[in-house]
Amino acid sequence: MDNKHEGMSFFESVPLIMNLSRNTIAHPNVQKLINDKNQQFDAVIAEWMFNEVYSGFSGIFNCPLIWFSTVEPHWMVLRLVDEVTNPAYSVDVASNSVPPLTFVQRVEELGTQIVGRLTQALWVSGIENNLYDEYFVPVIEKRHSTAPSFETLRFNASLLLSNSHVSMGVPAVLPANVIPIGGYHIKPNVKQLPEDLQKLMDNAKHGVIYFSMGSNLKSKQFPEVIKLDLLKMFGKLKQTVIWKFEEDLPNRPSNVHIVQWAPQQSILAHKNCILFITHGGLLSTTETMHFGVPIIGIPVFADQFVNVARAVKKGYAQKVDLSYSMAADIELAINKLLDNPSYKTRVKELSQIYHDRPVPPARELVHWVEHVVKTRGATHLRSPASMVAWYQKLYLDLVLVLVVLVLVLKRVYIFIKSIFIAKRKVKTN
Known part of the structure; x- marks a missing residue:
């Protein structure tokens, strides 16, 4: 059960993700929706999940496309509205490195980006195009006679809504149409706790430690020895x-309380919640930042590793690996966090930064979506980088011109030199 940061590899997850997209588009209700010519929309908001197939919906309804990214900005999503980020100071979505990067980390990030771009070009794009041709092109042609290419639609986004905020992530160079909206899902007025939990937390004179591994990895799936430990x-x-925990645990200590469903935001909002043990998903990370609670991160999959690494780097978290020794490791981490007030102080500082915004993230999200609709695509926000070919960005055309010029000048030089040599020979004769 020792954890490796890659979890399921990208090559293993792509077929699963593509199959999920296929099943979604092929669902009878979705098919009914897209084939109904009476259905019209002002904009399409499509979640980016390692593919851009859902951009086809904007072609069907002939309206602006808005990408929604559930994770911090990274090269794979930014390339849809601007250009890929420099791997010397930005990391992949599944990385566990945090800038500033060492030499080895920079090489690793460069290699990851190169492999990712080749995989996208040589493998993933082919699958996406097939899905687009099969499910979207016939419907678009029925509505609009001709269908644009898949490449045209995927890079025709008006906006990228990014579930991120600088308090949790790393400052990044972003175009005007990338809008950070981290925390949009948290309601301004947190619901009251159920009576039993309210009483339990109110009476916890030494504080409450909240432990949740989210919905993907269920605690009941832990080996028995880990549960007992x-x-x-x-x-x-x-x-x-x-x-x-998804089921009751017998022979529990008196201070351990099991809840099969947890009102997480309400628990974190309580003044007696002093520590959150989490898998490090971005929504949970955002909630701990919103409420100012230090964490112990046990990453399992995808961006959880980089989320926890950032939290550790920022000084409000400890990382524990998912392993058979995790109970002992968690105990050490708990002692470090509770014995050192700097973790609590740091998360409160970052929470203040998180809250210091002109408007709440949910209002900002609505504003920008409405702005796209009002301006018929917000083309004024689009980065000029999206209109420049990759070889032009690298000035390879200039290099080619200089090479040709050097070769021409060399030829001219040789020709003139040969003339002078011929004249000298004539004179000597």
């Missing part, structure tokens, strides 16, 4: 532990 370790603590 965690219960034994939690039982030694003076704090109250709320553990999101």
